[in-house]
Amino acid sequence: MKHLDAALASVTSQQSAALADLIEFSAIPSISTLSERNPDTRRAAQWVVAKLNSIGMEHAQLFETDRHPVVYADWLHAPGKPTILLYGHYDVQPADPLAEWNTDPFTPTQRGDNLYARGASDMKAQVLTLIRSVGALLAAGSLAVNVKFLIEGEEEIGSPSLSKFIPAHASRLQCDYMVSADSGILKPDIPSIVYGLRGLAYFELWVQGPQTDLHSGMFGGVVHNPANVLARLIAGMHDSDGHILLPGFYDDVVTLDPAERAVLAATPYTDADVLAAAANPPQLYGERGFSSAERIGARPTLDVNGMLSGFTGEGSKTVLPAKSMAKISTRLVPNQDPAKVATQMRAYLAQHAPPSVRWTLNLLSGAHPAVVDRNSPGMQAAVRAMHTVFGKAPVLVREGGSVPIVGLMRTHLNIDTVMLGFALHDDGIHGPNEKQHIPTFWRGIETFVHFFSNAAQ
Amino acid sequence: MKHLDAALASVTSQQSAALADLIEFSAIPSISTLSERNPDTRRAAQWVVAKLNSIGMEHAQLFETDRHPVVYADWLHAPGKPTILLYGHYDVQPADPLAEWNTDPFTPTQRGDNLYARGASDMKAQVLTLIRSVGALLAAGSLAVNVKFLIEGEEEIGSPSLSKFIPAHASRLQCDYMVSADSGILKPDIPSIVYGLRGLAYFELWVQGPQTDLHSGMFGGVVHNPANVLARLIAGMHDSDGHILLPGFYDDVVTLDPAERAVLAATPYTDADVLAAAANPPQLYGERGFSSAERIGARPTLDVNGMLSGFTGEGSKTVLPAKSMAKISTRLVPNQDPAKVATQMRAYLAQHAPPSVRWTLNLLSGAHPAVVDRNSPGMQAAVRAMHTVFGKAPVLVREGGSVPIVGLMRTHLNIDTVMLGFALHDDGIHGPNEKQHIPTFWRGIETFVHFFSNAAQ
Numbered sequence: 001m002k003h004l005d006a007a008l009a010s011v012t013s014q015q016s017a018a019l020a021d022l023i024e025f026s027a028i029p030s031i032s033t034l035s036e037r038n039p040d041t042r043r044a045a046q047w048v049v050a051k052l053n054s055i056g057m058e059h060a061q062l063f064e065t066d067r068h069p070v071v072y073a074d075w076l077h078a079p080g081k082p083t084i085l086l087y088g089h090y091d092v093q094p095a096d097p098l099a100e101w102n103t104d105p106f107t108p109t110q111r112g113d114n115l116y117a118r119g120a121s122d123m124k125a126q127v128l129t130l131i132r133s134v135g136a137l138l139a140a141g142s143l144a145v146n147v148k149f150l151i152e153g154e155e156e157i158g159s160p161s162l163s164k165f166i167p168a169h170a171s172r173l174q175c176d177y178m179v180s181a182d183s184g185i186l187k188p189d190i191p192s193i194v195y196g197l198r199g200l201a202y203f204e205l206w207v208q209g210p211q212t213d214l215h216s217g218m219f220g221g222v223v224h225n226p227a228n229v230l231a232r233l234i235a236g237m238h239d240s241d242g243h244i245l246l247p248g249f250y251d252d253v254v255t256l257d258p259a260e261r262a263v264l265a266a267t268p269y270t271d272a273d274v275l276a277a278a279a280n281p282p283q284l285y286g287e288r289g290f291s292s293a294e295r296i297g298a299r300p301t302l303d304v305n306g307m308l309s310g311f312t313g314e315g316s317k318t319v320l321p322a323k324s325m326a327k328i329s330t331r332l333v334p335n336q337d338p339a340k341v342a343t344q345m346r347a348y349l350a351q352h353a354p355p356s357v358r359w360t361l362n363l364l365s366g367a368h369p370a371v372v373d374r375n376s377p378g379m380q381a382a383v384r385a386m387h388t389v390f391g392k393a394p395v396l397v398r399e400g401g402s403v404p405i406v407g408l409m410r411t412h413l414n415i416d417t418v419m420l421g422f423a424l425h426d427d428g429i430h431g432p433n434e435k436q437h438i439p440t441f442w443r444g445i446e447t448f449v450h451f452f453s454n455a456a457q
Numbered sequence: 458m459k460h461l462d463a464a465l466a467s468v469t470s471q472q473s474a475a476l477a478d479l480i481e482f483s484a485i486p487s488i489s490t491l492s493e494r495n496p497d498t499r500r501a502a503q504w505v506v507a508k509l510n511s512i513g514m515e516h517a518q519l520f521e522t523d524r525h526p527v528v529y530a531d532w533l534h535a536p537g538k539p540t541i542l543l544y545g546h547y548d549v550q551p552a553d554p555l556a557e558w559n560t561d562p563f564t565p566t567q568r569g570d571n572l573y574a575r576g577a578s579d580m581k582a583q584v585l586t587l588i589r590s591v592g593a594l595l596a597a598g599s600l601a602v603n604v605k606f607l608i609e610g611e612e613e614i615g616s617p618s619l620s621k622f623i624p625a626h627a628s629r630l631q632c633d634y635m636v637s638a639d640s641g642i643l644k645p646d647i648p649s650i651v652y653g654l655r656g657l658a659y660f661e662l663w664v665q666g667p668q669t670d671l672h673s674g675m676f677g678g679v680v681h682n683p684a685n686v687l688a689r690l691i692a693g694m695h696d697s698d699g700h701i702l703l704p705g706f707y708d709d710v711v712t713l714d715p716a717e718r719a720v721l722a723a724t725p726y727t728d729a730d731v732l733a734a735a736a737n738p739p740q741l742y743g744e745r746g747f748s749s750a751e752r753i754g755a756r757p758t759l760d761v762n763g764m765l766s767g768f769t770g771e772g773s774k775t776v777l778p779a780k781s782m783a784k785i786s787t788r789l790v791p792n793q794d795p796a797k798v799a800t801q802m803r804a805y806l807a808q809h810a811p812p813s814v815r816w817t818l819n820l821l822s823g824a825h826p827a828v829v830d831r832n833s834p835g836m837q838a839a840v841r842a843m844h845t846v847f848g849k850a851p852v853l854v855r856e857g858g859s860v861p862i863v864g865l866m867r868t869h870l871n872i873d874t875v876m877l878g879f880a881l882h883d884d885g886i887h888g889p890n891e892k893q894h895i896p897t898f899w900r901g902i903e904t905f906v907h908f909f910s911n912a913a914q
Contacts, residue, residue, distance in 0.1 A: 217858030
């Protein structure tokens with residue numbers, strides 16, 4: 001264990017260097033959905049390559065895709081030991097709404113124990129927990145497993161290039177299992193491991209009435225208002241109990257068995273915790289008949305992510321808008337399929353959109369839901385590492401988010417994933433004032449050092 | 458009739474000067490709702506004062522209000538003859554959506570018979586028909602009635618200052634009747650006079666859930682989405698027949714009597730005409746049980762004018778928005794009252810908004826509906842003037858728009874209004890590529906010359 005001790009000591013002594021890395025990485029506005037940010041997004045990829053080279057990883061390189069490059073590197077000098085594929089992404093969400101940030105989203109700013117920046121928690125800190133733990137073990141001569149890095153740049157837009165990249169690089173990506181660091185724990189003192197992720201089908205829906213905006217007095221009453229129509233279409237997607245009304249939507253949903261309901265009921269994370277992490281809406285709300293843990297992890301949802309029509313400036317404009325738009329996404333659970341859900345959405349619209357408007361629907365991205373083996377060797381190594389560092393066994397939870405690669409690795413290469421990451425529920429990821437809890441970042445690096453050691457045994 | 462002939466001859470000889478005026482006036486971006494445009498809006502008021510001085514009107518001046526000044530001028534040298542108050546407004550709607558304009562909205566551009574500019578038709582050309590007709594008669598020494606001008610700068614935001622200004626200047630505004638040029642005709646060869654206007658209650662509604670935007674995967678399913686809630690609230694404002702469901706909304710609506718239904722049924726303006734003027738939606742749509750003319754002129758409506766929530770940029774952002782906003786306006790008919798409708802809207806929201814969100818409602822502007830006397834002396838003078846110029850009697854119609862001053866003059870000073878203006882239904886007012894039909898502009902000036910002559914008899 002001498003080597004392990006040396007690695008752990010260097011992790012401790014290099015905490016401020018790790019934080020400096022996080023500040024530098026988070027300052028790059030690698031917003032994958034905005035094409036105007038393409039140069040920044042590429043710069044983030046190059047930053048990762050340089051960092052991987054600096055710790056002694058080999059074959060560090062960019063693979064081009066239709067949008068943003070994939071970073072790959074490996075270190076394969078532990079014959080007979082497991083090979084672990086380490087997954088992360090270097091892209092981030094847009095920073096909107098900008099006005100609500102207390103400090104600039106791309107000027108990482110420390111306040112107390114937190115570092116505020118878009119992407120700090122999702123997931124630049126998490127990528128760095130991988131890089132710095134592997135780096136510490138390599139420096140101490142004690143990395144006893146084979147590792148490959150796959151750090152992509154399109155996770156926040158649904159990983160569209162991976163469905164081509166993974167089969168095209170099947171042998172390069174061969175491994176015993178994947179570890180995705182795009183994950184989190186319940187609280188700084190409640191370690192947890194995610195064993196289920198929801199899938200995603202993300203749509204953009206346009207409703208068009210007249211060819212141009214009209215005077216709402218002259219034409220109000222004879223022209224069907226596309227904003228009113230859109231509101232009606234969206235409203236009709238749920239019943240009053242919060243059930244989703246797309247035809248056939250629940251056909252493939254796996255019913256929770258009593259054993260798993262018991263596991264989820266044991267989560268030491270109360271509705272009061274959820275309410276606080278959710279930025280305190282007046283009260284929680286969800287599908288009738290299910291607990292919060294079930295609603296988040298094991299039940300599908302349908303949410304408007306954006307909505308726009310007509311005049312939204314100061315004051316009033318009496319306009320009957322020509323068109324309206326909504327971004328609508330469904331989160332999916334086993335065994336729902338995003339392509340099938342797109343068909344269901346289309347069927348719903350065909351049935352309910354009135355003949356007084358035209359509509360178009362685009363599926364912007366899709367991801368399969370995934371539930372992984374709770375008892376795999378990788379999972380056991382992760383559980384033991386968390387237990388060592390946090391002093392208690394992690395809770396097993398099903399998470400509400402989506403990480404497309406988890407389903408893709410299963411589908412294309414039959415590879416299972418361990419989700420081990422250190423974002424917190426109140427990190428504000430995807431919202432304003434995203435932050436990374438710095439002590440948890442350091443603990444994450446330490447946990448990965450133990451994880452790799454456990455995985456070698 | 459020598460004087461009248463001289464005035465008409467000068468109108469004809471000065472057509473290009475009138476067009477030059479319209480180009481200059483329309484180039485001023487006097488958007489009353491945008492405070493950043495306040496200097497331009499004031500500049501438009503000053504332009505009108507200068508123009509009124511140039512034709513020989515007296516006491517031309519600005520009266521300050523809480524927002525934009527009122528222009529007043531008079532010429533009272535026809536003792537024993539009627540005094541006519543001439544109404545118009547110098548403010549315009551915002552030019553959004555800017556991308557849909559073929560040429561810059563404030564660089565007036567002639568293409569064929571039309572001049573394209575925001576505000577050209579609504580209502581800078583109409584204001585100029587008043588000024589240039591009075592100017593021609595004054596120059597010919599043949600203005601045989603007393604006239605007062607009241608040209609305001611807040612019509613497009615609901616004329617909020619007039620409810621103070623009119624009672625405060627009651628004696629200054631005394632007249633036999635008012636003429637509002639904020640009106641139009643059905644087609645270039647179908648003269649018409651509006652005898653009914655709808656009222657307005659324009660709202661801004663905000664729905665707030667959590668304090669900040671959230672990750673839609675982590676919180677979708679346990680936090681009620683304010684955009685979904687807003688859609689549901691808007692959808693619930695109509696039933697499937699297009700009836701409005703605000704509690705008590707129809708209590709004060711005057712039922713159309715068979716005689717008036719017959720008048721409206723005689724309108725030589727078909728559904729095909731409406732469809733074309735409405736920029737060709739797939740088909741017309743409206744409240745079950747009523748014709749297009751009735752739906753526009755005699756039935757109340759509820760339209761979304763703007764809607765905004767969450768991420769509306771390129772691509773996808775998996776966000777659960779903290780809040781959502783809609784601008785919603787109702788057009789009202791006799792005897793609905795905007796304040797009472799605001800109470801009904803509030804009651805609807807109190808009843809239907811779920812406890813999982815907070816909401817706020819602001820009434821941005823209100824206007825009373827108005828139906829004027831179809832047989833008044835002013836109306837007869839207008840009918841005869843149109844008949845003379847267009848070669849046929851005008852059709853009498855009820856219009857769907859709102860002109861707040863018409864109700865205010867009735868309420869405060871018991872003054873009736875004649876609506877005589879020359880906008881066309883396909884002028885695109887309030888939308889992109891607004892235009893004024895130039896031959897109709899010239900005909901408008903000519904019609905007013907006849908009108909003032911008729912009014913003196």
